[in-house]
Amino acid sequence: MILLSSSLNSFIQLLGVLLIFLFVLVITYFTTKWIGGYQKVQMSGRSxxxxxxxxxxxxxxxxxxxxxxxxxxxxxxxxxxxxxxxxxxxxxxxxxxxxxxxxxxxxxxxxxxxxxxxxxxxxxxxxxxxxx
The missing domain is CATH 3.30.67 (Viral Envelope Glycoprotein; domain 2)
Known part of the structure; x- marks a missing residue:
């Protein structure tokens, strides 16, 4: 019973780390797109x-x-x-x-x-x- 609960606990921790990692990737992707769009707008008015x-x-x-x-x-x-x-x-x-x-x-x-x-x-x- 103790072995089952520790492996289940490890699996839940692994899922938590993977979810945090995916969240960071998604935030990074959208931040990069936002900054790129902002810079494109700033450069479009240039001569x-x-x-x-x-x-x-x-x-x-x-x-x-x-x-x-x-x-x-x-x-x-x-x-x-x-x-x-x-x-x-x-x-x-x-x-x-x-x-x-x-x-x-x-x-x-x-x-x-x-x-x-x-x-x-x-x-x-x-x-x-x-x-x-």
């Missing part, structure tokens, strides 16, 4: 939009940011931000719908994501060649 980001190394990124009709290509490092290029919509060759949908034309005109190599080649066209 700029991050079009694309690529990580080069730890704490080093290259970002394309749209500000009005101008696109800025910036390098973001741990302690500083450097502007690499300033492009117009014509130089980027993108339409507003393609930017909003996250789709950019491929090299052969087909729909799809541009590879980093294609994006880099497109950006190189706008920089003057280095004279040796």
């Amino acid at each position: 700029f939009q991050v079009v694309d980001t690529i990580r080069i190394a730890n704490n080093k990124l290259v970002q394309v940011i749209k500000m009005g009709d101008v696109y800025l290509v910036i390098a973001v490092a741990k302690d500083n931000v450097t502007m690499l290029a300033k492009l117009t919509e014509e130089e980027m060759g993108l339409t507003e719908a393609e930017i909003c949908n996250g789709k950019t034309p491929g090299q052969n005109g087909e729909k799809g994501q541009m590879t980093f190599q294609e994006t880099l080649e497109k950006l190189k066209e706008h920089f003057p060649k280095k004279q040796d």
Whole structure:
């Protein structure tokens, strides 16, 4: 009888711990969704939009940011931000719908994501060649 009551007691404790764990998971999930929605609303009124980001190394990124009709290509490092290029919509060759949908034309005109190599080649066209 004592063995049965101790195993039943252990089982009830296990159920209690599992219920508390599930409660914490549910609270964490809804808190994360609430914070994400709040941040989305806060960022929607901004005058700029991050079009694309690529990580080069730890704490080093290259970002394309749209500000009005101008696109800025910036390098973001741990302690500083450097502007690499300033492009117009014509130089980027993108339409507003393609930017909003996250789709950019491929090299052969087909729909799809541009590879980093294609994006880099497109950006190189706008920089003057280095004279040796």
